[in-house]
Amino acid sequence: MKNISEYKYEDLLNRAFEKLAGRRGSAEVFEMPKVSVLVIGGKTIIQNFRDVAQILNREEELLKRYFMKELNVPGSVNEAGQLELRGKFNAVAINQLLERFVQKYVKCSTCGSIHTKLTKKGKVFVLKCEACGAETTFQAF
Numbered sequence: 001m002k003n004i005s006e007y008k009y010e011d012l013l014n015r016a017f018e019k020l021a022g023r024r025g026s027a028e029v030f031e032m033p034k035v036s037v038l039v040i041g042g043k044t045i046i047q048n049f050r051d052v053a054q055i056l057n058r059e060e061e062l063l064k065r066y067f068m069k070e071l072n073v074p075g076s077v078n079e080a081g082q083l084e085l086r087g088k089f090n091a092v093a094i095n096q097l098l099e100r101f102v103q104k105y106v107k108c109s110t111c112g113s114i115h116t117k118l119t120k121k122g123k124v125f126v127l128k129c130e131a132c133g134a135e136t137t138f139q140a141f
């Protein structure tokens, strides 16, 4: 149980965050990052892979493994922070996968906030929302 003063503190904190972000409630205005994709030879290169991982606040390793799993191809991150995947994939397909990643591994399913933390505990992922405190657990990959 929380007492009244703790609620007030949370209110203040939320207000401070909104001011910092320069907007009201960040969940609705979250702009889904779009990947820029380059197909060279038999490879697909996600040029802004590092930026996308940073925007989503997820580890590059996790995002890389997600794409590899979903597309069922090997991949690696090069020195420039680009993800190179074997095979030819278009930007539409990659962006759809990225959207699914956000829905499942970034966005809180309770309040829609993207201010979440994803941790791996054994064979499961725990998605913890920093906005509403909700926790979702699902199978890790």
Ligand SMILES: [Zn+2]
Binding pocket: 108, 109, 110, 111, 112, 113, 129, 130, 131, 132, 133, 134
């Ligand atoms: Zn939430």
